[in-house]
Amino acid sequence: MNAAHVPTGIACGLPAAGGIGLKPEHFREILDTQPELGFFEVHAENYMVAGGPFHHYLTCIRERYALSIHGVGLSIGGASALDEAHLDRLAVLLDRYQPESFSEHLAWSSHGGAFLNDLLPLPYHAAALDRVCAHIDRVQERLKRRMLLENPASYVEFAASTMAETEFIAEVVRRTGCGLLLDVNNVYVACVNHHRDPRAYIRSLPLPAVGQIHLAGFACDVDAAGAPLLIDSHGAPVAQAVWELYEFALEGLGPTPTLIERDNDIPALPVLLAEACQAQRMMRERVAATDEVCA
Amino acid sequence: MNIQSAFADALLAPEAVCPPGLLAWNGSDPGRRFAVYRNNVMVSLIDALADSYPVTQQLVGEEFFAAMARLFVQAQPPRSPVLALYGEGFADFIEAFPPAAGLPYLADVARLEMRRVQAWHAADAAPLTEQELARLLADAALPAARFGLQPSLAVLRSRHAVVSLWAAHQTDDVTAALAQVAVEDAENALVLRVGLEVDIVRIADGAAIFILNLQQGVAFGAAAGQALAAESGFDLVAALGMLLRGGAICSAGFSRSEAA
Amino acid sequence: MKTTTTMTAASLALAFGAALSIAAAPVAAQDKMMDKEKCYGVALKGKNDCKAGAGTSCAGTSKIDHQGNAWSMVPKGSCEKTASKTSPTGMGQLMEFKEKKA
Numbered sequence: 001m002n003a004a005h006v007p008t009g010i011a012c013g014l015p016a017a018g019g020i021g022l023k024p025e026h027f028r029e030i031l032d033t034q035p036e037l038g039f040f041e042v043h044a045e046n047y048m049v050a051g052g053p054f055h056h057y058l059t060c061i062r063e064r065y066a067l068s069i070h071g072v073g074l075s076i077g078g079a080s081a082l083d084e085a086h087l088d089r090l091a092v093l094l095d096r097y098q099p100e101s102f103s104e105h106l107a108w109s110s111h112g113g114a115f116l117n118d119l120l121p122l123p124y125h126a127a128a129l130d131r132v133c134a135h136i137d138r139v140q141e142r143l144k145r146r147m148l149l150e151n152p153a154s155y156v157e158f159a160a161s162t163m164a165e166t167e168f169i170a171e172v173v174r175r176t177g178c179g180l181l182l183d184v185n186n187v188y189v190a191c192v193n194h195h196r197d198p199r200a201y202i203r204s205l206p207l208p209a210v211g212q213i214h215l216a217g218f219a220c221d222v223d224a225a226g227a228p229l230l231i232d233s234h235g236a237p238v239a240q241a242v243w244e245l246y247e248f249a250l251e252g253l254g255p256t257p258t259l260i261e262r263d264n265d266i267p268a269l270p271v272l273l274a275e276a277c278q279a280q281r282m283m284r285e286r287v288a289a290t291d292e293v294c295a
Numbered sequence: 296m297n298i299q300s301a302f303a304d305a306l307l308a309p310e311a312v313c314p315p316g317l318l319a320w321n322g323s324d325p326g327r328r329f330a331v332y333r334n335n336v337m338v339s340l341i342d343a344l345a346d347s348y349p350v351t352q353q354l355v356g357e358e359f360f361a362a363m364a365r366l367f368v369q370a371q372p373p374r375s376p377v378l379a380l381y382g383e384g385f386a387d388f389i390e391a392f393p394p395a396a397g398l399p400y401l402a403d404v405a406r407l408e409m410r411r412v413q414a415w416h417a418a419d420a421a422p423l424t425e426q427e428l429a430r431l432l433a434d435a436a437l438p439a440a441r442f443g444l445q446p447s448l449a450v451l452r453s454r455h456a457v458v459s460l461w462a463a464h465q466t467d468d469v470t471a472a473l474a475q476v477a478v479e480d481a482e483n484a485l486v487l488r489v490g491l492e493v494d495i496v497r498i499a500d501g502a503a504i505f506i507l508n509l510q511q512g513v514a515f516g517a518a519a520g521q522a523l524a525a526e527s528g529f530d531l532v533a534a535l536g537m538l539l540r541g542g543a544i545c546s547a548g549f550s551r552s553e554a555a
Numbered sequence: 556m557k558t559t560t561t562m563t564a565a566s567l568a569l570a571f572g573a574a575l576s577i578a579a580a581p582v583a584a585q586d587k588m589m590d591k592e593k594c595y596g597v598a599l600k601g602k603n604d605c606k607a608g609a610g611t612s613c614a615g616t617s618k619i620d621h622q623g624n625a626w627s628m629v630p631k632g633s634c635e636k637t638a639s640k641t642s643p644t645g646m647g648q649l650m651e652f653k654e655k656k657a
Contacts, residue, residue: 023600023601024599024600024601025600042601043601043603043604043605044603045376045377045378045379045603046379046601046602046603048377048379049377049379049380049416050416050417050418050419050446051416051417051418051419051420051446052414052415052416052417052419052447052488052491053415053491053599054416054601055419056491070605072376072603072604072605073376073377073603074376075376078299079299079300083376086375086376089377105605108299109376110376111299111300111302111303112300112303113374114303114307114372114373114374115372115373115374115375115376115378116303116306116307116336116372117335117336117339117340117343117373117378117603118306118332118335118336118339118607119605119607120299120302120306120332122299123298123316153607155328155329155331155332156317156318156319156325156328156329156332157317157318157319157320158298158316158317158318159316159317159318160298160316193328194320195320195321221331223319223321223323223324223327223328224319224323224324224326224327224328225319225321225322225323225324227319227321227323229327229328229331231331231607231608232606232607233606233607233608234604234605234606234607235606261605263604263605263606264604264606264608331607334608335607335608338608339604339606339608343602346599346600346602347599352632353632353633354630354632354633354634354637355630355631355632355634356630356631356632357632358628358631359628359629359630359631359632360632362628376603377603378602378603379599379601379602379603381602394628394629394630395630397630398630398634401634412599415599428575429575431571432568432571432572432575435564437564437567437568437571438562438564438567460637463633464633469633469636470633470636473633473636473637473638474636474638476637476638477638478637478638515567515571516561516562516564516567519562519567519570520561520562523562531562531567531570531574532570532573532574532577533574533577534574535570535571535574536573536574536575536577536578538574539574539575539577539578540577540578
């Protein structure tokens with residue numbers, strides 16, 4: 001299949017502003033204080049329950065804010081066929097909340113009927129490319145919308161790989177017409193872990209396909225040789241190096257919806273809002289700087 | 296294909312093994328890098344269980360809980376990407392787990408905690424309105440009414456003081472509260488989500504039998520009769536009042552197909 | 556007839572009516588009457604994330620065989636404060652626990 005068959009719906013209708021991940025810890029405070037924010041993002045699977053408080057709060061919050069639904073369990077990079085029951089659940093969820101954006105990962109998480117609850121890496125070669133493209137075609141067809149595909153953070157590489165990650169991603173975008181979710185923290189983590197140049201990585205992606213950006217914090221470890229091994233922990237503020245890489249990405253992208261991801265050691269709501277503000281400020285400053293040059 | 300199988304097997308294996316075909320840019324042992332994935336799979340799933348079973352965890356302590364949960368995860372990894380209800384088999388696992396045999400009440404505490412999680416996420420249903428209830432009261436066929444109860448409602452019958460044990464861990468001074476608990480006392484728990492919160496209430500034998508009968512579609516009169524037969528002191532008014540107050544009755548039907 | 560297992564339609568209607576008025580009574584009085592333990596404000600977390608756990612110190616690297624000697628762990632939590640009449644110590648949760656013969 002090629003891009004001509006892709007559903008015409010926009011991949012990302014989020015405002016080019018800062019957003020944060022929605023956490024149950026903050027449900028009430030958000031409704032009570034109604035902070036100014038570009039959008040909220042939720043993990044799809046957390047809302048695949050029949051009823052109760054999760055749906056109650058998401059319904060209330062969605063009425064007031066733009067929403068991104070981010071899947072973490074579809075296993076698009078999986079060797080086996082996509083889980084159609086899971087796709088059905090996604091379709092129901094997207095229908096219910098009508099999010100401005102839906103995204104998933106270039107990774108796998110299910111195998112042999114077991115769900116491993118991690119975003120696992122895949123080798124980059126022709127067979128994997130065919131499979132990933134077929135899966136994304138199916139997702140877009142079933143959900144009747146374009147999706148954004150997120151670049152992964154990874155800790156190992158495969159001897160079987162024959163293509164660079166960016167080459168693989170570019171080809172997926174070309175063949176399926178999907179958009180990209182550029183996770184700048186993942187770029188940084190993966191490039192440190194695999195000794196690559198993060199700016200060159202970003203430059204070799206099909207940037208016009210980027211519909212959203214993720215920023216997050218990482219943890220530091222070392223590999224068996226003592227080389228730095230960064231862990232995509234989502235448990236710390238966005239690192240300075242990642243802010244700098246974000247600024248570099250904005251040069252190529254212009255203002256882009258940007259999410260602050262925090263899944264570990266979740267701080268008070270204002271702390272996350274401040275990070276989202278910083279992203280927004282950087283977008284605005286870039287635009288202002290560009291305007292000056294043009295004037 | 297084979298790469299993923301080997302990778303997945305190594306993630307859940309009891310011993311740290313590194314699947315073949317992995318590389319690190321500096322030629323270092325990829326096993327150390329692979330351990331990030333292994334660590335994440337195990338820790339995240341153990342944490343998911345700890346979130347669902349906080350009192351079970353407090354009873355045995357974090358270290359014992361993590362070790363027990365790890366064995367459970369290896370034996371019964373999630374079958375669905377939706378983790379909200381992961382660990383339904385954990386109570387049965389605990390029951391058959393020799394190192395926990397000294398705590399015969401532990402499995403039922405876990406059962407209660409899973410009922411609580413299930414109630415939390417159960418479907419929403421509107422209770423009968425005042426007008427509907429008044430009409431039902433005036434209906435001569437009231438004894439034959441079969442009630443549809445809230446999807447979140449569950450009754451757990453235990454040979455142990457499962458509600459008291461659970462409740463003691465909701466207090467500020469757990470030790471003091473536990474000193475008041477006689478674990479060998481049999482207790483029944485009623486679990487019901489009321490609004491956005493899950494209530495856990497201790498109920499008498501008669502009330503438990505009454506509600507379980509209603510839940511199975513037994514008619515109101517027959518369910519009350521069953522409860523009264525089991526417990527002569529069964530307080531129908533209190534049991535029914537509790538259900539009504541919690542908005543637990545969502546429908547009433549009069550199909551007479553089933554023999555009482 | 557205290558062991559009767561049937562209730563008349565009239566008594567059922569009476570009970571239903573009384574229960575309706577109980578349900579309408581003020582909450583504080585009801586809580587007292589119902590011996591109620593409430594799960595106040597407990598917020599469950601979302602369990603699906605896309606984070607990685609920090610570190611490589613993999614939990615589960617040591618083989619644990621709970622049937623054999625390798626498992627030497629004993630519960631160490633609030634169970635130690637839970638009185639048990641059937642345990643040898645009165646607080647029994649040790650692995651070696653054997654139920655006391657009556």
